[in-house]
Amino acid sequence: MxxxxxxxxxxxxxxxxxxxxxxxxxxxxxxxxxxxxxxxxxxxxxxxxxxxxxxxxxxxxxxxxxxxxxxxxxxxxxxxxxxxxxxxxxxxxxxxxxxxxxxxxxxxxxxxxxxxxxxxxxxxxxxxxxxxxxxxxxxxxxxxxxxxxxxxxxxxxxxxxxxxxxxxxxxxxxxxxxxxLNAQNIAFNEVARQAIRRDPNFREGRYRDFDVVPASGVGLARMVGHITYLSDVSMGQKFGRTAPRAEYESDGVNFAVESYLRYQGEQFSSRFDANTYLLMTHALDYxxxxxxxxxxxxxxxxxxxxxxxxxxxxxxxxxxxxxxxxxxxxxxxxxxxxxxxxxxxxxxxxxxxxxxxxxxxxxxxxxxxxxxxxxxxx
Amino acid sequence: MIIGYDRIEGWIQPHAKVLDLGCGEGLLLSELSARKHVDGLGLELDPQKIIKCLTRGLSVVQQDLNTGLKNFNDDQFDVVIMTQTLQAIRRPDIMLQEMLRVGREAIVTFPNFAHWQNRIQLGIVGHMPVSALLPNPWYNTPNIHLSTFKDFDSLCRELGIRKIDRDTMSFSGHASWLGSLWPNLFGEVAVYRLGRGT
Structure with missing residues (x-):
């Protein structure tokens, strides 16, 4: 079976x-x-x-x-x-x-x-x-x-x-x-929201009408969020201060943790809607x-x-x-x-x-x- | 096996609210739940023992008893029980007072350091006693506050704790006529039922 x-x-x-x-x-x-x-x-x-x-x-x-x-x-x-x-x-x-x-x-x-x-x-x-x-x-x-x-x-x-x-x-x-949530939790959520709102492609949330996506803002929001999901210990073990894989080296990236966060941000912004992210973080705050x-x-x-x-x-x-x-x-x-x-x-x-x-x-x-x-x- | 179980059960009213400090795998609480239908809560530090408690359907919270019982309100329980753990607590005196703050009564069991076998090991052979009840060597033992029945009685008097009842028994849980005549010499374990006020 x-x-x-x-x-x-x-x-x-x-x-x-x-x-x-x-x-x-x-x-x-x-x-x-x-x-x-x-x-x-x-x-x-x-x-x-x-x-x-x-x-x-x-x-x-x-x-x-x-x-x-x-x-x-x-x-x-x-x-x-x-x-x-x-x-x-x-x-x-x-x-x-x-x-x-x-x-x-x-x-x-x-x-x-x-x-x-x-x-x-x-x-x-x-x-x-x-x-x-x-x-x-x-x-x-x-x-x-x-x-x-x-x-x-x-x-x-x-x-x-x-x-x-x-x-x-x-x-x-x-x-x-x-x-x-405590003030620190809300603060992290607000940084994530600002990353999205300040993306020029956000267009007051009407990005779809303009056929654009605030991918950079959503990606940045995810990067900030992701740091709060991991611990100092787990990040140290996973990345330490090691260099990124060869394909990221020319990209102004010096450490593996940087390329990892960028990757997480990009992946997330390709699947997640910016307005939903704002809604969900507000629901958490409230x-x-x-x-x-x-x-x-x-x-x-x-x-x-x-x-x-x-x-x-x-x-x-x-x-x-x-x-x-x-x-x-x-x-x-x-x-x-x-x-x-x-x-x-x-x-x-x-x-x-x-x-x-x-x-x-x-x-x-x-x-x-x-x-x-x-x-x-x- | 819980030393003095019958005694403890006899002191607990049906449907009582019971807090068991250092409840281990939940033997006492599950017996009391089955026989006395108590509304029980256990505190235990070891997650593996907590898992055993969950198998028995008990409510158990992971908590280090040395951090106290500050998270409990006054009079939250009818009885607070601590079996064979008081001697491992950093401040047994504070713990006893806390037990009688959150519970109207307390039940405590602990080993008697003045038992004749311990006296022989220490007083004649010249070594710190090691026994079935106190199996650890002096340099690596959780039992950091050993006392005798007499010591415990004086502490209760000092703290204004009322001794409602007491029984002494051997490690196997049996009462002996010698133990009832000279408890501090022949009793291996004591079960105290304590209340507020002298």
Whole structure:
């Protein structure tokens, strides 16, 4: 038998009911691009929602064709026998609203004007995503997810799920996340946004009308972002002060790390929409379940009903372990069931995507126990 | 096996909120969950032991007990338990006070350094005692604050901690008539039930 995730096919789910957005906009209709892995059981109780991070999409695991060079972005953790075991769970993954990988976003046509949304796409928030994901769950007839899981911005969606729909998930897995961004996080996002806005090709976000792309700005934004995803240690190990490969030498590049960042920037700018990048970073900045400290996080979390697994990584400085511990401490104070591990890793924020035996064992054991409990109650 | 388990179970009310400090692989918490339906949380430093706890469906948070319990509110638990770990804590006195701040009661078990076998090893043979309970050599032991039952009693008096109950037993968990007559000489392990106030 061929590998079950070797021929994954994305599909779109269309919604005609208008979605009123948290920051004031309205989407009259929209579509969400999705992928699923595994089989939904008769009770529809074994569904796991995977939420993506800043630049992720619906393609979380497997390959669209067996010959694809790379699998989905979280393939190390989703699949048969993996932490999210697709022989036990039905995994649902989607591209979030405002994205540029098939779901309605700035590169879609506004049905009311017949033109591309571009910079006029309304601002979306983590809460809006969660509301749209709940409608997607309704579409599948899923009243309660076994778990909602995500890393980084995806972890914030898992947290928001627990807050907004307490009875619609049995577990939330919040990995390498934070309860809200700090000033340093916002500052890095603003540098990325300025890189895009100051690109002459950006044209107030209407670059598509002029048939240009602010590739340099998006590339630069990615370079800045990428530095914050790695750690000092991992960069030192990967590049040190070594010279770049021969083909980059004439390019004013003296070190391998420079050519690596340029390459990452170029790759990213060829696939990612500038307006989406602005939307996604704003959604990150706005995320704050405490509404500007009007409510203590413990009070926000006290009505949650799921169990939590919170994970952080020692060298993550974008969302450091202490940020995850804010969530853990609030859950403890709210007397909610929480497990937490601060995982040893050299890979910085990116560690949540990278294979690691202890990470796999902790995450996998939590999920396996969840599956056992589900199977036991049927 | 948990030394003094029966005693500990007897002191815990059904559905109590229980915090287990240094919960290891979660044996105690899973027993108490099954038999007393406690609402339990464990703190443990070793991720491999945490994985065992997750297999048992327990909630467990990775935390170094030497950093204290500052992240817990007052009166958050009915009982805070620490089995065979107090002697490895940097400041047992502060830990005891913290346990009785976040919990209304505390249960502590620890080895008795004044047990007659230890006395022979130290007092007659002239070596730091090594036993099944204290297996490490002096230069490489986590057990940095060994005490006797008498020492512990004085500390409780000094800190204004109330001794609600106490039992002593052998390493295998059995009570002995000698141990009940002369606990500080014949008791290997003590199980204390502590409360606030003298």
């Amino acid at each position: 061929s590998h079950p995730l070797e021929n994954v096919t994305p599909f779109d789910v269309a919604f005609d009911a208008p979605l009123v957005l948290e920051r004031g906009g309205v989407l009259p209709s929209y579509q969400l691009r999705c992928e699923t892995y595994g089989t939904l059981n008769a009770e529809k109780s074994n569904a796991v929602l995977v939420c993506h991070a800043l630049s992720g999409d619906h393609h979380a695991a497997g390959r669209h064709h067996p010959s694809d060079p790379k699998p989905g972005w979280w393939d190390h953790y989703i699949g048969p026998g993996k932490a999210i075991d697709t022989t036990r769970f039905f995994v649902l993954s989607l591209n979030n609203l405002g994205g540029c990988s098939g779901s309605t976003g700035p590169t879609s046509v506004n049905p009311e004007t017949g033109h591309l949304y571009g910079p006029d796409f309304p601002e979306v928030t983590v809460l809006d995503w969660v509301v749209s994901q709940a409608r997607l769950a309704d579409h599948f007839g899923i009243t309660q997810f076994a778990a909602v899981v995500g890393g980084s911005l995806g972890g914030m969606q898992a947290l928001q799920w627990a807050i907004s729909y307490p009875d619609r998930l049995r577990a939330a897995v919040v990995i390498a996340a934070a309860p809200k 995320f704050d379940p405490t509404c500007g400290d009007q409510i203590a996080l413990a009070d926000v979390l006290k009505d949650t009903q799921c169990r939590f697994l919170v994970l952080s990584f020692t060298t993550d400085w974008r969302f450091s372990p202490s940020r995850s511990e804010e969530i853990v401490d609030a859950l403890i104070k709210a007397r909610r069931p929480v497990s937490y591990v601060r995982l040893e890793s050299e890979h910085g924020h990116d560690a949540f995507l990278i294979p690691d035996p202890t990470y796999e064992a902790v995450f996998g054991t939590f999920m396996a126990r969840l599956a056992e409990d589900l199977e036991g109650t049927q």
